[in-house]
Amino acid sequence: GAGVSQSPSNKVTEKGKDVELRCDPISGHTALYWYRQSLGQGLEFLIYFQGNSAPDKSGLPSDRFSAERTGGSVSTLTIQRTQQEDSAVYLCASGRGQSLYEQYFGPGTRLTVT
């Protein structure tokens, strides 16, 4: 079956511009996660959605970052006024919610801020 998809696969933007990154989770998965992976670093948690519950935003690094999930499916991560330190691979994962450990990752969006 189809896995997690993300778009765009690559995004180059100028410092100060806003960007939107999209995630399409696996159908039926109620949990959705966003992570960031900087060069040579492990994955850094950003935000977590579970069903209709309030999202866990505890990993968002600043108020320039926001995310929403519409209809319990597609999610969009928005970064406003991008900075060079925002350059990273942004990974989305989805899961069935009741399984604490099962997270299936998409291929990521590679963001470069020039």
Next chain:
Amino acid sequence: QKEVEQDPGPLSVPEGAIVSLNCTYSNSAFQYFMWYRQYSRKGPELLMYTYSSGNKEDGRFTAQVDKSSKYISLFIRDSQPSDSATYLCALQGDTGRRALTFGSGTRLQVQP
């Protein structure tokens, strides 16, 4: 100090070797322990998971957790060039926050 420490490598081994990959952690609340494999420019894929201490085997892969030492390992037997990738350990607490805490990953190269 990071919550999870992992040697970045690279670790280079000949084909057929036994590979040992390790992570140490500091938070005793972690209960679920996972290993992900990540090929270049791809998302991580779940290889193994264990709950609490003990061993778990799946084919050529064995995951080992020692909670008393806060030390987890992944062993790969009969390593293949196709195993060349970055291996990330990931840990999760039993309740509350569901996000995974990742190590920085170990890059493995299996030489044919």
